[in-house]
Amino acid sequence: MVRPLLQATAIVGALALVPIANGAMAQVDSDSYRELDTFMDVYNRVRASYVDKVDDKVLVKGAIQGMLAALDPHSSYVDALDFDNMRIATEGNYGGLGLTVTMIDGAIKVIAPTEDTPAARAGIKAGDYITHIDGKLIYGGSLDEAISQMRGPANTKVTLTLVRPGQEKPITATMTREIIVQKPVKWEVKDGIGIININTFSAQTGADTRAAVAAIEKALGHKPLGYIVDLRENGGGLLNEAIEVSDVFLDHGEIVSQRGREKTDIERYYAEAGDLTQGLPIIVLVDAGTASASEIVAGALQDHHRAIVMGERTFGKGSVQTLLPLGPETALRLTTARYYTPSGRSVQEGGIEPDLKVPQISDPDYKDRPVFREADLRRHLINEAKVDNSVLEDDGKPDPRFTESAEALKKRGIEDFQLHYALQTLGRLGPAPRAVATAAPAKKR
Known part of the structure; x- marks a missing residue:
């Protein structure tokens, strides 16, 4: 355990001055040191005691994602797959269904289907929850994993199971992927x-x-x-x-x-x-x-x-x-x-x-x-x-x-x-x- 503790000390010391967006340096106070000590203690205990050997990259990425998720719904860590998703969002053209989705509490929620796409023609609506892809439960997985499963070569089929608030029975929609050309x-x-x-x-x-x-x-x-x-x-x-x-x-x-x-x-x-x-x-x-x-x-x-x-x-x-x-x-x-x-x-x-x-x-x-x-x-x-808005009148x-x-x-x-x-x-x-x-x-x- 000596080496990890030394690593922790080095990391905390390096964070004494943290660069911020405008190039200035922000001083880390004593309270921040204590929180960083707690973080490194958890990190070392997980590495030493978890039931399976854990990849350090997985732990660090998870810690970063958790830190950003604690701020607001739109801050996030962007990796290679996210870069590709952003490129698609700004440039268009991919094989898939034409769905914009987000993750809420581990569940995949539809923000909106793109018009004139397989998803729109299948009747998928904003607010639907996707529970299964090709019969496999996706709850608890990552948003990137769900997106990757829905995308694929044109002319291949995929089946989504959805739950629509207000309806008791799940909805099953089998669609054929297309090249989605985003026309702004x-x-x-x-x-x-x-x-x-x-x-x-x-x-x-x-x-x-x-x-x-x-x-x-x-x-x-x-x-x-x-x-x-x-x-x-x-x-x-x-x-x-x-x-x-x-x-x-x-x-x-x-x-x-x-x-x-x-x-x-x-x-x-x-x-x-x-x-x-x-x-x-x-x-x-x-x-x-x-x-x-x-x-x-x-x-x-x-x-x-x-x-x-x-x-x-x-x-x-x-x-x-x-x-x-x-x-x-x-x-x-x-x-x-x-x-x-x-x-x-x-x-x-x-x-x-x-x-x-x-x-x-x-x-x-x-x-x-x-x-x-x-x-x-x-x-x-x-x-x-x-x-x-209380001054606005509404006759009901x-x-x-x-x-x-x-x-x-x-x-x-x-x-x-x-x-x-x-x-x-x-x-x-x-x-x-x-x-x-x-x-x-x-x-x-």
Whole structure:
């Protein structure tokens, strides 16, 4: 036991001065020494007494992951597989099912299925829990292991067993893997209105949004009545792409600010002159799956009174993660700041309340399906500047426009009520132009 104790002393001594992000050195106090002594005591006891011989790399990785998990749900240790997953998230193209998932208390939970993928066609929904893959229980395994099992060569089959809150019987879905090509932006024109469906904020989202605006005008031969920017079930992505997308619709002003640990640690981002849509009316569609970078866009357009935000309250992820490299293929994904909308609002926990609440009544189980948001995650960051909504009046009476059944809507050919309602709202501004063109169909739920 002498050598491990000497190693512990060396490690503790080396940590007396710890480098931090800006290159300065943070002094470790005596309390920190005591905690590090406890950690090394546990480490040595596990190495010496565990029933099987343990790989030091496994212990250290587990300790790092546990330390970061104690902070918040979005800080994590990034290894080679995580790097590959992040590359896929920002670049796209992989063999799989088209599912965005997370792990909560050892269980794999669906954040959202990507539209027009095997998962979406199989009817998998946000909030479902995946319990088995090809009949094998996956509870207690890692998120990376589950993702690896769901991915695979195109044209191969995989069966998922899912539990849906509110339903007694498990759901079994057998799907054929496909090459999932992530298209960040799709567009179409309907009733003379341009619909821009933004699915993720990856490396091309800003450029593709500008291209969609130009394509809509070209297809019509003139400017549309207005635009619907669909951010539903968009889990976010790159901050710079959210800024670029916001800038498409804004002529001036702040888009977002991010504020770190110190009061002076503030970065602000501003729109450049020139609104590509030239002031035409905009409706932004949001729901509980609208998160992070999507909330930056919705919040910026709402605060500048540039758009009507319509739908349901957003997810409420108002934190910024920075990738801090540790080696060639490892890094810390660490929460380093909170972001704020132009008016100084933090969307952390509470999300963005729509200007006009419109439920998705075309979804048969919209009333019964549990909704999953940031505030439901363990150890989520607390919003330090909560908004008091008690002054808002609510008469408690259901809006008669939102009481029609999903079956009745389907008979009228309405599969996406929120989109239908947004089209009606913009259409009241004037007569719709005659020309109608379509490209890359937008979301249907």
